[in-house]
Amino acid sequence: MLYITDEIIDKIIKEDVPYSDITTEMLGIGEENGTISFYTRSEGVIAGAGLAGKIFTKLGCEILSEVKDGEKLSTGSLILKAKGKAEALHTGWKVSLNTLEYLSGIATLCREMVDIAHSVNQNIILAATRKSMPLSRELVTLAFQAGGVSAHRLGLSETVLIFKQHIEFIGGFDNIERVIKSSNHKMVEKKIILETENMQDSLKALHYDFIDGLQLDKLSPDEIKNIVKERNSINPKMLILAAGGINKGNIKEYAASEADVIVSSAFFHALPLDIKAVIERKK
Known part of the structure; x- marks a missing residue:
């Protein structure tokens, strides 16, 4: 298991929210309760689920479901689900999505090339x-x-x-x-x-x-x-x-x-x- 420090988690969040989420603030929805769920739109190998989970946990959310990195999922599969305040869900939304998509793309190509070589x-x-x-x-x-x-x-x-x-x-x-x-x-x-x-x-x-x-x-x-x-x-x-x-x-x-x-x-x-x-x- 690769150890990801709190410093890295903080940098990921801080890059997208240098001060605050002004859209959520303007709409006055920050204290509303909700859930966020991530699903595959195509088959692939997941990487970054644990990292995304740490992002939402850092923001005060509770993780309800999370697959392990390295799992190969079919289209429409649930990767991660968390619940929390709307402010936290919107803060972690895009950085987690981008991280999951980018890392899972790499993991999927890795697995494809490994399978061909083997x-x-x-x-x-x-x-x-x-x-x-x-x-x-x-x-x-x-x-x-x-x-x-x-x-x-x-x-x-x-x-x-x-x-x-x-x-x-x-x-x-x-x-x-x-x-x-x-x-x-x-x-x-x-x-x-x-x-x-x-x-x-x-x-x-x-x-x-x-x-x-x-x-x-x-x-x-x-x-x-x-x-x-x-x-x-x-x-x-x-x-x-x-x-x-x-x-x-x-x-x-x-x-x-x-x-x-x-x-x-x-x-x-x-x-x-x-x-x-x-x-x-x-x-």
């Missing part, structure tokens, strides 16, 4: 990149988890991932071993992953005993399959990650390459799941 390779892991909008990483990570996708790398402090942009500053690919082995910053508990962009560098790197994995960027499924075959005979413990341009349309071919992990940014381009909110007055 249809040809049950052991492969899908991982999402960190190409999210700034300040949204906790929320999109919640969506990935709901859809069955792992986080590839949540931040620069998590994994040593060496790109060509790093190699530019050490004098070239052939200097990687010298620089890593002479470094004073030993990553005892961190994996070291090297990204390669061609067959020559990839095959050479299979012999490196100072890295834990290879991230193959924009190589074809056939090229990756050949590298995996070489890996199995040269260095079976080395992790092989396939990355670069992998999406719902081609993930099946990449999963069949027998890489250990597929890294993708396609999840961020998911369409929001269509969800409706119904607010009703209760006497």
Whole structure:
């Protein structure tokens, strides 16, 4: 379970209500009692139900019904129902709806891609990149988890991932071993992953005993399959990650390459799941 702090909840609410809901105030309906219910308009995997529940709880509402993140619902299914004062219901309405639609859209695409990949390779892991909008990483990570996708790398402090942009500053690919082995910053508990962009560098790197994995960027499924075959005979413990341009349309071919992990940014381009909110007055 991903821990969402009260600070994040407060920021979500405060962004939409910087001072007060002047429409509810003008109409004088704030103290009226009511309920709000969220329903799916199309089939999808839900993410953000718990978050929406926390928003309404923070606003003083009582949660009457709430599905778990990761549940796949059919059209017309109830996601969340809460009761409270009209002021609170209207304050939480749009921020909860937007959050549910956006996160559930991501979770739905994640699950679709996982299902396609597992249809040809049950052991492969899908991982999402960190190409999210700034300040949204906790929320999109919640969506990935709901859809069955792992986080590839949540931040620069998590994994040593060496790109060509790093190699530019050490004098070239052939200097990687010298620089890593002479470094004073030993990553005892961190994996070291090297990204390669061609067959020559990839095959050479299979012999490196100072890295834990290879991230193959924009190589074809056939090229990756050949590298995996070489890996199995040269260095079976080395992790092989396939990355670069992998999406719902081609993930099946990449999963069949027998890489250990597929890294993708396609999840961020998911369409929001269509969800409706119904607010009703209760006497």
